[in-house]
Amino acid sequence: MNVSLGNKARQTGLPWGWIVVALVALLLTGNMAQTRGERRKAQIIAALTATAPAIEPTTTPDETDPNHPYRKQLFISTLEQSWPIRKIPIRDNTWALYSQSIDHVGQMEGFAEEPGLGLPVMLAGHSVEGLQDPMNFSRIRTELEVGDEILYRVGPNEYGYKVVEITELDPTDVDSLFRGGNMLGLLTCSQYDPETGLFNKRVVVWAKQYLAQPRTDL
Numbered sequence: 243m244n245v246s247l248g249n250k251a252r253q254t255g256l257p258w259g260w261i262v263v264a265l266v267a268l269l270l271t272g273n274m275a276q277t278r279g280e281r282r283k284a285q286i287i288a289a290l291t292a293t294a295p296a297i298e299p300t301t302t303p304d305e306t307d308p309n310h311p312y313r314k315q316l317f318i319s320t321l322e323q324s325w326p327i328r329k330i331p332i333r334d335n336t337w338a339l340y341s342q343s344i345d346h347v348g349q350m351e352g353f354a355e356e357p358g359l360g361l362p363v364m365l366a367g368h369s370v371e372g373l374q375d376p377m378n379f380s381r382i383r384t385e386l387e388v389g390d391e392i393l394y395r396v397g398p399n400e401y402g403y404k405v406v407e408i409t410e411l412d413p414t415d416v417d418s419l420f421r422g423g424n425m426l427g428l429l430t431c432s433q434y435d436p437e438t439g440l441f442n443k444r445v446v447v448w449a450k451q452y453l454a455q456p457r458t459d460l
Contacts (some may be wrong), residue, residue, distance in 0.1 A: 279360020283420050286332075286352035315459070316347050316365060317393040321381055327396075330366060337366070347379070354423060357451050358400055362425035363394060369430045369441070379430035383408075383445045386428075390448050394426060395457055401426075402453030410443050424451045 253354045307313070316329035330337050339351050349355065355366040366455035367379030392403040403426045410432060411418050419427060431441035 259440065275359075279420075281353065282359075282361055288437075314349070315393075315395040316457075317395070318382070318386070318390070319393075320387075320390045323381075325367070327365065328450060338373050350429070353419075356396055356399070357426075357454070358423050360423045362419070362421045362423065362427050364419060364427045364429060365394075367427040369432065369434075379428065382428055382430060382447050383432055386447050392426065392428075394460060397460075398457055400453075400455055400457045400459075402455075403449035403451050403452055405447055405449045406446040409446050409448065411446065413442075413444055415444075419446070421448070425449070426451065 280360040315324055316327055318326040325345075325347040327347050327349050330350050332351050337348075348366045350366055352361075354361045355363065357363065362403065367382075369380045369383065386405055388405050388407070390405045392405065394401045394403065409418070417428070421427070427448040428449070430445055431443070432445045433443040434441050
């Protein structure tokens with residue numbers, strides 16, 4: 243005897259309606275992080291191409307109080323260096339890298355502040371030609387290698403990353419910075435031209451998250 247799917251479901255008590263709802267919910271949940279990331283990417287691009295400049299910087303206790311226990315920090319064991327982190331705002335349709343000094347690392351506004359939000363954490367630092375001062379990013383171009391570990395500390399949490407790639411790109415190649423939410427990028431300048439006084443390229447050290455734990459430096 244042939245039994246229709248509807249009759250069989252009623253006989254066995256299978257809640258087909260709820261199964262469909264659950265499957266739809268799973269699909270929506272899987273797309274939420276990607277959707278948030280795409281929306282944030284669009285907002286960054288809009289800010290960089292807007293005719294009216296001026297996204298004013300925001301500050302938090304982490305950035306203004308050097309004694310704050312949750313101050314953001316970057317630590318690279320290979321270089322035996324650590325830096326406090328301050329936000330780099332978007333001004334005049336670009337990131338205001340000029341607002342930095344060599345005593346801290348800048349967090350590029352618009353990207354994630356913690357992993358898992360659909361966009362990478364992007365940190366930028368100055369490279370000064372011929373300067374070996376430890377408080378800048380000059381050394382990440384020449385001394386970091388694939389497999390080296392990086393610690394990113396924010397709030398009460400500490401995230402561990404391992405270097406997976408070191409790439410060079412044009413200063414206008416913003417789109418290459420948009421990677422997954424489990425990535426951290428360290429951005430600096432390269433290929434200094436003494437005639438123009440400008441750096442012709444950018445270097446990004448890409449690292450992938452492998453660890454999340456409470457901070458060990460407190």
